[in-house]
Amino acid sequence: MTNLAIAGDSLAYSPRSGRNLLEDVSISVADGERLAIIGPNGAGKTTLLRLLAGLQGPTSGTVRLYDRDIRAMRPVDRARLVAVVGQVDQPDHRICVRDYVGLGRVPHHGQVKKTDDRAIVDAALVRTGIEAFAGREMGSLSGGERQRAQIARALAQEPRILFLDEPTNHLDPRARSDLMRFVAGLDLTVVAVLHDLHVVPEFATQVAVVDAGRIVACGPPDQALSRETVQRVFGIDLFRLPHPVENRQVTVFDIPSQL
Numbered sequence: 001m002t003n004l005a006i007a008g009d010s011l012a013y014s015p016r017s018g019r020n021l022l023e024d025v026s027i028s029v030a031d032g033e034r035l036a037i038i039g040p041n042g043a044g045k046t047t048l049l050r051l052l053a054g055l056q057g058p059t060s061g062t063v064r065l066y067d068r069d070i071r072a073m074r075p076v077d078r079a080r081l082v083a084v085v086g087q088v089d090q091p092d093h094r095i096c097v098r099d100y101v102g103l104g105r106v107p108h109h110g111q112v113k114k115t116d117d118r119a120i121v122d123a124a125l126v127r128t129g130i131e132a133f134a135g136r137e138m139g140s141l142s143g144g145e146r147q148r149a150q151i152a153r154a155l156a157q158e159p160r161i162l163f164l165d166e167p168t169n170h171l172d173p174r175a176r177s178d179l180m181r182f183v184a185g186l187d188l189t190v191v192a193v194l195h196d197l198h199v200v201p202e203f204a205t206q207v208a209v210v211d212a213g214r215i216v217a218c219g220p221p222d223q224a225l226s227r228e229t230v231q232r233v234f235g236i237d238l239f240r241l242p243h244p245v246e247n248r249q250v251t252v253f254d255i256p257s258q259l
């Protein structure tokens with residue numbers, strides 16, 4: 001036994017026709033760690049997340065979750081271990097928020113009493129701050145509220161690993177930071193594809209930088225998010241500066257003026 005939550009080894013993926021979208025990607029995530037996958041549009045981030053979550057099989061290579069080969073897991077066992085909040089989730093607009101969050105309990109049906117299921121759904125609604133919307137239809141929520149409902153559904157699933165694909169998409173700047181702090185406070189292993197580089201240093205314990213289907217830098221945020229890597233991969237600049245008021249450093253991303 002290791003304390004690895006996720007071990008992806010020599011992963012490659014290419015659709016039936018076409019180029020390799022991922023090549024020779026190996027990554028491990030320790031139990032309780034929070035991995036941010038970053039990279040430019042089309043780099044292969046979502047593809048990597050889908051392979052690690054078992055939503056898609058690799059063309060070659062293996063994924064192990066808590067020492068078990070993901071290919072040998074029954075879907076229901078995987079769903080008790082892994083919850084995914086994807087970029088596109090369009091539930092029936094008429095389903096009410098409570099019932100939508102309750103869908104997270106499906107993999108556990110028959111495992112616990114219905115009253116426990118209800119208590120777990122209630123707790124997920126409270127934790128994500130959407131209990132006031134419980135009776136509303138999903139179609140009536142704002143983008144940010146729907147995002148929280150999706151996370152509540154994932155929490156109701158009681159996973160050990162939470163996968164998030166661009167979870168801050170619909171959120172205003174303060175809500176982005178609040179959400180990632182909230183997720184960091186969960187006692188879970190988390191893998192998140194993030195476009196907003198500002199939230200990465202405070203959220204992630206590990207960062208994987210993906211470019212053109214390969215991991216080009218991986219490590220703690222202050223190492224993986226180096227100025228050189230950010231310049232090369234994103235074409236922007238990075239500065240770590242003393243905070244003007246507080247006794248800490250801030251990471252500033254800047255688009256060079258000569259662009």
Ligand SMILES: Nc1ncnc2c1ncn2[C@@H]1O[C@H](COP(=O)(O)OP(=O)(O)OP(=O)(O)O)[C@@H](O)[C@H]1O
Pocket residue numbers: 015018021039040041042043044045046047048
């Ligand atoms: N099934 C597929 N067949 C062909 N090409 C695909 C397929 N799935 C993804 N791609 C292509 O692979 C590349 C990587 O896609 P992916 O969604 O993993 O990128 P990403 O880094 O998450 O991008 P973004 O930041 O824009 O969401 C893209 O160019 C995409 O068009």
